[in-house]
Amino acid sequence: MLLRSLSLSRSRLSTASRDTRRSLVSRSFSSSKEDPPKFDAEMVAVYMKIAEQHTHPKGPWPLMTKAVSEKVGDAPFKMLDIASGMGEPARSIGLALPKGEIIASDVSEDMIVKAEASLKDVPNVTPLLANAEDLSTIDDNSMDIVTCCYGYMFPADKDKALEETFRVLKPGGTLIATTWDRVDMISIAGDIMEAILGHRPPPPPLNPMALSEDGLFESMVVKAGFQNVITEKSTYPFDFGNDHGFQLKCGTLLIKYKIEELGAEEVAEKTFFECVPKYTTTDANGHMILPYNTFQMLTATK
Structure with a gap:
């Protein structure tokens, strides 16, 4: 049944009309009635640069890969990665654990197209x-x-998203999810x-810090029916x-469209370089480093 469902979904994606595809994409994480702006080529380049930081040894992708490995050992397994974006951490997990049958899901058709390209060399994803x-x-x-890296902050109905996660997991199955605790990019944007x-x-409306309050995400996970909830925090740098x-593009990625809409590029640039010293350090190569990006990784069982 799982493979039949996947085949049907991929067929729909490839054959649906443009209007139908848009209607699928519009069932998005956002609580806004309007579709969020699409990433242009410049934003994709910046997004990918920032996403690379998640490969840091203390970042989410290695830690989630390790957590999955500890759960499944050398056995075959089936896994769903929610809010996978361009295909992570599904790609990292698929490469490390080739016996896994992994689905990399995302609500954005643009991201799925990019994931298809990035996953060409990972046949089990x-x-x-x-x-x-x-x-x-x-x-x-x-x-x-089920894994979800920085995704549960964004559904309009977060409880429903967790209920769906609980539904698709086998009894005894494991949820591994990360949420932001501190991101100085948010403070810079503010x-x-x-x-x-x-x-x-x-x-x-799409607030990366929506689940940063102590105990909030854990309580929602328990409400959805999960048990054996364990959390740990990790901090890693952004370069x-x-x-x-x-540097300016990285620091203003979250508010790029709002800055352009207001015609405030000059003010944004001036303020960025005035405020970043209180959030950043400079390494020996002159790189601007945001040292304090802290996330919580939660594991729980059904």
Whole structure:
């Protein structure tokens, strides 16, 4: 049934009309009724540079890969990666554990297209267009592992997303998920928007810090039916390089479209370079380093 569902979903993605594909994508994590802006080529380059940081030994991808390995050992397993973006951490886990049958799911068609390209050399990982709040193409009790790296902060109905995760896991299956605890990029973006608007803006609808309150995510996971909840925190650096233009693009990635909409590029640039010294260090190569990016990794069983 699992393979039949995957085949059906991939067929729909390849043959659906443009309008139909848009309707699938619009069932997004966002609580906004409008589709979020699509990443242009420049934003993709910046996004990929930042995503590379997650490979740090104390970053989420190696730690999640280790956690999966400790759960499954050398046995075959089935895994769903939610909010996989361009295919991570599904790719890292698939390479490390070739006996796994892994689905890399994301709500964005753009991300799925990019995941298909990045996963060409990882035959045991299959991209799938899917919404965390509606995993109806995935059978009940079919997954040994579900992973989600920085994804559960974004569903409009977070409880529903966790209920769907619980549904697709086998009894005794494991959830491994990361959520942000501290991200100084968010603080930098807030400083810039305060300089532009004259006041601190409220959190955005898609808020990376939505689950940062102590105990909040754990309580939601328990409410969804999970047990044996364990959490640990890890901190790793972001390297923004030594090119001032690229540093600015990294630091303003989260608010790029808002800055352009307001025509506030000059204010944003000035404020960025004024405020970053309180958040960053400079290494021996002149690279701007954001040292304090802290996340929580949660594991729980069904």
